[in-house]
Every structure is written in C-alpha cells, then in structure tokens.
Amino acid sequence: MNEFEWMSPGDIEQAARAATSTVADAMVHPDGAAGADAAVLKAGGIDLLDLMKEDLLTPRRIINLRQIAGLERIEPDGSALRIGANVTLAQIAAHGEVRSRFGALADAAGAAASPQIRHLATLGGNLLQRPRCWYLRSRAHRCTRKGGESCFAFAGENRYHAIFDHHGCAIVHPSTPATALVAFDAGLEIIGRNGARRHVSLEQFLLLPQAELHRENALAAGEILTAIVLPLPPQSVRSVHLRFGELDSFDWPIADVAVVLDVVQGVCRKAAVVLGAAAPVPHRAMAAEAQLLGRTIDERLAHIGAQAALQGAEPLSQNGYKLPIFATLVRRAILAAAGA
Numbered sequence: 001m002n003e004f005e006w007m008s009p010g011d012i013e014q015a016a017r018a019a020t021s022t023v024a025d026a027m028v029h030p031d032g033a034a035g036a037d038a039a040v041l042k043a044g045g046i047d048l049l050d051l052m053k054e055d056l057l058t059p060r061r062i063i064n065l066r067q068i069a070g071l072e073r074i075e076p077d078g079s080a081l082r083i084g085a086n087v088t089l090a091q092i093a094a095h096g097e098v099r100s101r102f103g104a105l106a107d108a109a110g111a112a113a114s115p116q117i118r119h120l121a122t123l124g125g126n127l128l129q130r131p132r133c134w135y136l137r138s139r140a141h142r143c144t145r146k147g148g149e150s151c152f153a154f155a156g157e158n159r160y161h162a163i164f165d166h167h168g169c170a171i172v173h174p175s176t177p178a179t180a181l182v183a184f185d186a187g188l189e190i191i192g193r194n195g196a197r198r199h200v201s202l203e204q205f206l207l208l209p210q211a212e213l214h215r216e217n218a219l220a221a222g223e224i225l226t227a228i229v230l231p232l233p234p235q236s237v238r239s240v241h242l243r244f245g246e247l248d249s250f251d252w253p254i255a256d257v258a259v260v261l262d263v264v265q266g267v268c269r270k271a272a273v274v275l276g277a278a279a280p281v282p283h284r285a286m287a288a289e290a291q292l293l294g295r296t297i298d299e300r301l302a303h304i305g306a307q308a309a310l311q312g313a314e315p316l317s318q319n320g321y322k323l324p325i326f327a328t329l330v331r332r333a334i335l336a337a338a339g340a
Contacts, residue, residue: 002036004060005039005061007064009065012068012224013194015068016192016193016223017222018061019222019224020040021040023128024214026038039062040063041062042062042063043065044120044122045125046120046125046129047129054137056137071087071124071226074091077229080232081102082230085122085228088118089110090115090118104260105239107241108176108179111176117250127217128225131174133153133172135152135156136171144168144209145215146214153170154170158318159318163315164283164312167210169213169280170280170316171209172280173276173279173280178202179275180241182202182203183260184230186228187229188201188202190225191223192222192223200218207280207281208279233262239261240258240336240337242333243257243276244256253277254322255325259273259333260272261292268292268294269293271289272284273285273305273333275326278322285308287311288305291304291305291308292305297334297338299340302334302335302338305331306326306327307327
C-alpha cells in the first residue's frame with residue numbers, strides 16, 4: 001500500500017471542498033495510475049481499504065468523514081425517518097423504529113457481512129461501495145468499469161453475475177440494504193462544495209451500465225452523501241427481506257429479495273418487489289407488483305407473482321440457476337409480507 005495524506009475535516013463543506021475525485025472516477029486511468037493524485041472520501045473505510053491493499057486505488061489523500069457531527073444519528077424528519085450516512089449497519093439492525101416500521105431494512109442490515117464489519121461499516125459507505133466482481137477487483141483485468149473495452153464476465157466466470165439489465169457490464173449491485181431501501185422508496189440527501197443541498201431518490205441515483213459504464217451512481221466529485229430519508233409507511237404496511245447465499249455469514253448473497261406490501265382487509269393496495277444480486281442496480285420487479293395490486297394474496301397468486309418477477313431475465317452461461325432461487329424467495333417473501 002502506498003503512502004497517503006490523512007485529513008479529518010470539521011464539517012461537510014470543508015470535506016466536500018477537499019475531495020477531488022470519487023473512488024470510481026479515480027479508478028479509471030488509461031495509464032493504470034489508479035488515481036495517484038486523487039483525494040477521496042472515507043466513511044467506515046471497509047471497501048476503500050480493500051481497494052488500496054490490492055493497488056486498485058492509490059490516492060494521494062484520504063478525507064475522513066467519521067468525525068463530522070450529525071451524520072451518525074437516526075431521527076424523525078417530519079413524515080419521514082432520517083438515517084445519517086455514518087450510521088452503522090449494526091445500529092440500523094438494532095434500532096427500534098427501524099425494526100418496527102422498516103423490518104426488511106433491519107433484517108437486510110443485520111444479515112450483511114460479519115458482526116465485526118456491521119459495527120464499522122456505514123450505511124452511506126455500503127451504498128457507495130464498488131461492485132465485488134472479480135474482474136473489477138483484479139489488477140490483471142482492465143474491464144469496462146476501469147476504462148477498458150471488455151466486460152470479461154460475458155465470456156468468463158459469471159456464476160454470481162447479473163441476470164437482468166447487463167448491457168455492457170454484468171456486475172450486480174453489492175449493497176444488500178439497497179434492495180430494501182429501494183422497496184421503501186428511499187431518498188438521499190447530498191451536499192456539495194458550496195453547501196448546495198440536493199435530494200434524489202435512491203432508485204434514480206443508482207445507474208445502469210447503459211447510462212454510465214464507469215460508475216454505479218450519480219455522485220459527483222465534491223459531493224457527499226449525508227443522509228438516507230425513508231418516508232414513514234402506513235401502519236398497515238408489512239415488509240420482508242430474504243436472502244440466499246453459499247455461506248450463512250460473511251458472504252454476499254447469490255440472491256436477495258425485499259417485498260413491501262400494504263394489505264387492508266385482505267386486499268393488496270400497494271406492492272414493491274425488489275431483487276438484489278440480480279442486476280447492476282436493485283431490480284424492481286414491476287410485473288410482479290402489477291399481479292398483486294388490488295387482489296387477495298394467497299399461495300396461487302404468490303406463485304404467479306414470483307414467475308412474473310423473472311420477466312425479462314437474461315441469464316448468462318453459468319448463472320441460470322439463479323432463476324428458481326429468485327422465484328422461491330419472491331414467493332416466500334410475498335406470502336410472509338401478506339401474512340398468508
């Protein structure tokens with residue numbers, strides 16, 4: 001690992017002014033310099049340290065966000081719940097209101113990685129981490145995400161890669177909490193160098209490869225994700241997050257699913273079905289949602305919804321096995337969220 005400068009700014013504006021590059025932009029260098037002149041932001045630092053240890057990123061300066069007050073709180077915000085970007089996954093999993101109103105998010109955060117990592121990793125950092133594709137994380141492969149001309153997964157090892165929307169790049173989004181956050185229509189608060197504040201939905205913030213090949217989100221240099229904002233759902237809403245992986249802990253899922261349902265007097269009034277580890281962004285299964293709306297959910301309808309969730313899937317040469325896994329998870333999650 002190369003030497004670097006360390007900076008702990010006192011406020012958001014100072015940190016934003018000091019940041020010259022996002023991590024994604026710093027990794028796109030024709031000469032392989034891996035952002036040697038870049039100043040990049042650090043929250044928990046889990047992913048940043050991995051990239052630096054592998055010489056995939058060699059920044060000149062690291063800007064530490066952990067000392068900035070106000071980013072570590074979970075608090076009411078009008079008709080929403082505001083989660084600071086520095087709140088850890090462990091805090092989210094244990095928080096009473098998150099567990100009671102946003103159960104799928106609490107479960108997703110509580111199942112991520114290992115207990116040690118959950119106590120250090122922040123929600124903001126988890127959303128902004130780089131994909132875990134082994135070609136992106138290999139110094140020997142200059143893939144499209146790093147400015148190359150090929151996604152090696154299409155002709156190579158792709159058993160953990162995308163089955164939806166893999167146009168030019170077959171990564172899956174690495175954040176498990178993001179699956180639940182998209183299902184809850186989460187919004188983001190972002191602050192820039194001049195203190196300007198903007199708000200964007202998480203679903204719009206995350207970018208498909210056809211929109212942007214080199215980065216996974218719409219965060220610009222000099223911008224800092226400061227909070228995740230969750231609209232408070234009606235008391236009738238129930239949610240479920242299910243995941244399947246090769247290991248019970250410290251592993252990224254092969255498939256995960258978040259289902260949020262508003263069922264009143266047995267009839268589904270609102271539905272969100274989101275698949276994780278399925279596409280370069282959390283995949284909204286709108287065909288499945290359409291099957292549930294206005295109907296009474298039972299075993300048969302859950303099966304129909306699960307099959308509809310696979311519409312548009314284009315598995316690669318080694319990951320077709322994901323289809324029945326997703327169908328099973330969606331069916332079970334629908335029934336559990338509906339109390340059926």
